[in-house]
Amino acid sequence: MYKSLSLLAVALVLISASSVNVSAQVAKSNDVISLRDGLKEMLQAKGATSLKKLSINVDADHSEKLREQGVSASGSYTVYKGLGQEGETIGSVLIINERGKEGPLQVLVAVDEEGQVYDVGFTLFGEDKGKPALNWPFLRQFLDKTAIELVNTEVDGVSGATWTSDSVTSAVKRGAALYTLFLVEN
Numbered sequence: 001m002y003k004s005l006s007l008l009a010v011a012l013v014l015i016s017a018s019s020v021n022v023s024a025q026v027a028k029s030n031d032v033i034s035l036r037d038g039l040k041e042m043l044q045a046k047g048a049t050s051l052k053k054l055s056i057n058v059d060a061d062h063s064e065k066l067r068e069q070g071v072s073a074s075g076s077y078t079v080y081k082g083l084g085q086e087g088e089t090i091g092s093v094l095i096i097n098e099r100g101k102e103g104p105l106q107v108l109v110a111v112d113e114e115g116q117v118y119d120v121g122f123t124l125f126g127e128d129k130g131k132p133a134l135n136w137p138f139l140r141q142f143l144d145k146t147a148i149e150l151v152n153t154e155v156d157g158v159s160g161a162t163w164t165s166d167s168v169t170s171a172v173k174r175g176a177a178l179y180t181l182f183l184v185e186n
Contacts, residue, residue: 026108026121027139035108038121039080039093042110046118048082048090055079056094056182070151071177072170079183089113092183094175100127101163109175115146115184117176120168130164138165147176 025041026033033041039051056077058066066073082090091112098105103126110119120139125131132138138158145153150173157165 024119024136024140024143026110026119027143028136029121030134030136032122032125032134035095035123038108038123039082042093042108042119042121043080043082043091046082046090047084049085050083052081052083053078054081054183056178058178062181065181066174066177069147069177071147071174073174073178077178079179081183091118092179094178095123096171096175096178098167098171098174100125100130100167102127102129105164105167105171107168107171107175109172109179111176111179111183115176115180116144117142117146117150117172118144120172127161127164130158130161130167132158132161133164133168138168142169142172145176147173147180150176 025045026038043051056079058073058075058077063074078095080093082092084090091110094109094111096107096109098107104124105122105126106124108121108123109117112118120142122134125134127133141155142150155169157169
């Protein structure tokens with residue numbers, strides 16, 4: 001009986017791991033990519049047939065709403081919505097610029113129509129010592145979580161790359177929160 005229960009547990013772990021692995025192709029690459037390749041992997045691979053480019057402007061009122069959620073944001077952000085053949089939203093990729101310890105980061109945060117992060121990537125990674133924050137074991141912590149879940153979740157930083165992992169965490173949380181505030185279709 002214990003053997004069959006442990007086999008069932010292993011099967012459930014494999015199934016749940018494979019469901020996360022279907023997404024997150026960019027996060028699993030452990031590398032910096034071009035915006036074009038990121039959009040291709042994050043949106044076209046999910047079935048988007050066209051893209052719609054949007055700009056989000058965070059004014060003082062929106063900034064305050066985000067601060068109440070534990071997220072700091074101001075200024076303008078670019079979003080690419082991936083649309084299906086019928087014009088339905090397949091997913092969205094938000095471009096979040098963040099300061100690292102040694103240089104700038106540009107983080108791509110892919111969010112599905114329910115507001116869950118399904119991939120994270122980098123088009124700019126100005127860190128040398130912080131490179132462990134590019135790795136899959138760190139990035140997978142953000143997947144399948146909504147903005148509320150991310151804000152309320154303690155993310156494990158990367159030893160030796162603490163500043164960079166904090167910057168990446170801040171960017172992903174901001175991307176998910178911006179999606180929720182501006183793009184969730186009621």
